[in-house]
Amino acid sequence: MLNKYPLWKSLMVAFIVAIGALYALPNYYGEDPAVQISGTKGVKADLSTLDKVKASLDNANIAYQSAALDNGQVLVRFKDYKNQQTANQALSKSLGDQYSVALNLTPATPDWLSSIGGVPMKLGLDLSGGVHFLMEVDMKTAMNRAQENMLGGFRTDLRGEKIRYRSVTESDKGVQVIFRNAEDLASGTALLKRNNADLVFVDDEDKLSLTATMSDAKLKETREYAIQQNITIIRNRVNELGVAEPLVQRQGSKHIVVELPGVQDTARAKEILGATATLQFHMVDQQHDVIDAINGRVPPGSFLVNDQDGRPQLLKKRIMLRGEHIVGAAPSRDQQTSRPQVSIDLDSKGGSLFSNATKDNIGKPMATVFIESKATGEKNPDGSLIFTQQKEVISVATIQARLGSKFVITGQESPAESQHLALLLRAGALIAPIAIVEERTVGPSLGAENVELGMQAILWGFALVLLFMMVYYRKFGVVANMALAANLVLIVGIMSLIPGATLTLPGMAGIVLTVGMAVDANVLIFERIREELREGKSVQQSIHQGYDAAFSTIFDANITTLIAALILFAVGTGPIKGFAVTLSIGIITSMFTSIVGTRAVVNAIWGGKKLDKLPI
Template sequence: MRTTTSKPKYTWQILVIVITVFILGLNAIPTLYGNNNALLVSVIKPSQTQANTQQIAGAQQLPSPIQLPSVQRLRKVMQQADIQVKQIITNNTDSKIVIEGDDEALLRAQQQLKNTLSDAYQVRLGSQSAAPSWLQELGMAPIKLGLDLSGGVLFVLEVDTNKADQERLGNVKDQILQLIHDQGLRGVSVKIAASNNTSEGNGAMTLQFSPQQATQVKSLINELRQELPDINYTKTSERNASLVFTEQSINTFHQEIMAQALTTLRGRIAELGITEAVTQRQGKNRIRIELPGVKDPEQAKRIIGATASLDFYELASSDTMGAKNFSDEDGRHLTVAPKPIFSGSNIENANAGRDELGMALVNLALDGLGGKRMSEFSKANIGKPMVTVFSEYYKNTNNELVKSSKVISVATIQSQLGNRFSITNLSSPQAAADLALLLRAGSLDAPISIVQQRTIQASLGQENVGNGMMALSIGLSITLLFMALWYRKLGLIANASLVLNLVCLLGLMALLPNVVLTLPGIAGLVLTVGMAVDTNVLIFERIKEERLRGRSNFMAIETGYKEAFATILDANITTMITALILLSIGYGPVKGFAMTLSLGILTSMFTGVFVAHVLTYLVKPQIRIKQQEQI
């Protein structure tokens, strides 16, 4: 008598399914709870390296950092505004007050805190997951919602590349004037051509000189072209010549300006604490910014729309070649050297704070190049002043962008400085905080202006979410009913894999850091339902065909999954290619749809083929068919 032992099958597949569904399922749970409104209270404080920071103009070291308000005090303030507090979460850097109520209650609570607490504290708007604390401790959070679902602000910014061209030519003109001064050429003048044509005028300068100076001027230009190889020199007459940047150089410069603007704006948004923002180029010289969940658009507008730069100059005499003139807040006129010692691009970190007299200041930390320049300059100029100039663009009454520069500090260097020092005598703590934020995020080489601003209320987002979820529920219910009635046990297996597909998709979207659910993304969820069912339909119909050919129940199932896999893979790959193209070149709603579709393809392949195959093996459904009559 011979006995046979059946070996366990699909053991490792079952283990993979259990682990994957468990992890993604846990990540999907917080989405069911949503978010609560919250306020973040933090101290406006200087850099943590304050003790090592050198200061100028007699500024003193700061006192001990101000402590965060106690939990009891925060609760009392909220009670005064008739705000119900759910919980208060504190750590070393800030306190988060989670409240009950809508956005109106949130804004009222923020105003109450600002009125009660001193200006040493910063109160920001935020949110907090409503999921159980044990899920939050595991680092799990709800899916991040896009602008059309959570409400927020949409900005469209325009980068003025013509102004950037003028700034660039102004710097080249200063270089040429310095070379003329160094070589002792008298009577040579440089003018920037007045034209609005980007490809011609904005890249051109004219030189005027005597015929006897032509050779010396040509030598000067050769020296200049060692630093600027993309500039062309053309002699137009005996007394005139033109300097023109090549068209390729202008286009490359504009591309660099746009890339720098995108990088800087993303840094500013990150400083605002907005992690779900969408920042991308739109057209030739515009940038689209979506800020989901932003409830204070004026703060975002003030920071994002600012075109600020900071430069540090040596004080110079009025007869210095190429010297620049500025005015301070008291109306005094100051003359500085044509080139700054270093600029805002050399600033690595900036933090607002106060001196021991309570005056606002900003502590700066420079990069290696800036620190070296500051060290060399301060060593050679002890006892001499250094001028800090703040520049920004604004629109005048004619709606034209005008550059405004002002002196915010004239400091006497008392000792050799390193890469850390402070700017003192600022007008207010808010001005110090805004300046520090702008300097941390970087300055813009080209001015930007807000050409479109639109605020989307959260109520509209809630309506969109409700309508989208209703569409998903109706589609899912009809699909589940059809599959159960048409395929019986196989249909139940398909329904189980379909539900797991949605769970895995929601968990994956919550787990990945840069995935945002938008209204078109909900359409992608509905489409994913159809795609997942389509996978099962192809497999089940193939199983029926194998049964008609006389195969056993087990062999028909195995062959059906095996033979249908190639067709399913081809169909999903072609769809994935389209989704990836949309993801790479699309923006806004198109990108949200493409993201959900791409992740939905991955999860539907996992559940529709892998999970359904294992479930079919475990359930072992009997596939009954009507035999065709033999002729």
């Protein structure tokens, strides 16, 4: 029968709208202002911390909804932002530097809804508040590391081909190799040029030397790699923080922007993001006396560094393995002594390097050096920050066998310390140190005002469209309004379901735009139905022809807009992506509600009946 949906199709439409409404529901409950207390430098909050937090709040007469311990953190919920701010000050004062007290927003979704995956939409920095960091990459260290890699690579290549040389050293111009005779110079030059096509070589036959420098292309590639690798690692560290939908993007030639929505306190974020923790493995120098080195007679191929107890250790400069090859790190315990340790997994290249480095040193002591780079606050003449490195030997162990891609390091005093070290290593070793040169905190009150204004824009636009449709298209206008409401519900539900979707102010603009686009489809359909009626066709034929004839026009218009939105998402950043996300979702849902949804309602009310006229 004409204009009659089968029952299953009508039920499908109702089911999709119901599911959208269910997962949009958590946004009705909103979020509670909260204070999150976590230990610094690997310390975990426990029940005693929870009791201390409750006592501090009670003594300060600060009302709170609940306080609970979860995954080593204490979370306290409040009814309003005023109590949250007051509690933040009181707890920061009472707990001291051992704990980080951070303002946060926690979903107030009921347990039954959370159990089926119901969560509110993630809000961007402009709506929920949060912290903004501008970080600077130390390019000088990146270039030095690239030069060190050149030096090590030259030695490996020359030894592999058994070409004799006197020394391989770094110089102001690059890496200089001095050979034993002219024959070795010729052979070495040919080998190194063949293996390093992106370097510039200059030989000096009189001095039997070969100097290698980076080409302009190599210099650019090294800088680009340092930025991109640091961005990847910072994203990993942000994921470790558990922040919803952060923004991590490049700005200029040596800066990275990090925005963390919902986080109001910078302490914990700065501890993880700003830390440039990495490991290096060195052999202990047993051929020379540590006392002589302490008195100033440090051998050329060695250096001094203190261990965790402050005792100097004499190590060889040659780096056996760098932390950049670490792909996995997990805290564990020694099965025999139950002492904390960190299990390390290396990538294939790192496993090969470490295997070759340890096979000839079985029975000798090897040191694990923990390195952290920090900005001094001073700047170079070019305006870039000056960094300093803090090195500490965290473990000295005898190599019992040839090591591969899996091994453990010891020396941690507590499980919390090993867990903290594992977190930093698992998140990756930065190619070059970074420093936070600018930080801003966006308060939740500003975000709340933006949310309120954005919602007013959506509701006013929605109300005016509803009024126009009801007046102009009468009962069919009511059907279009039902589809419009369902469209809005579906957008919110899908935004809540997608893990990577974040609502920003531009995203709200995208929703307002899709409201107009959604009703535009029904205007085309309804006008075509009117046109068919004026030509004298029956009611059922007019309804059928109105939907079928308008479909291709609606589809073409929406597809072209969707393509533009996808391009915006692919090439845009930040606010542009937020706009593209809501626009793309809105286009898809509006096509469903305005074509399939309204037709289901129209068919149910007027379809298959003998009618002389339509209320349109």
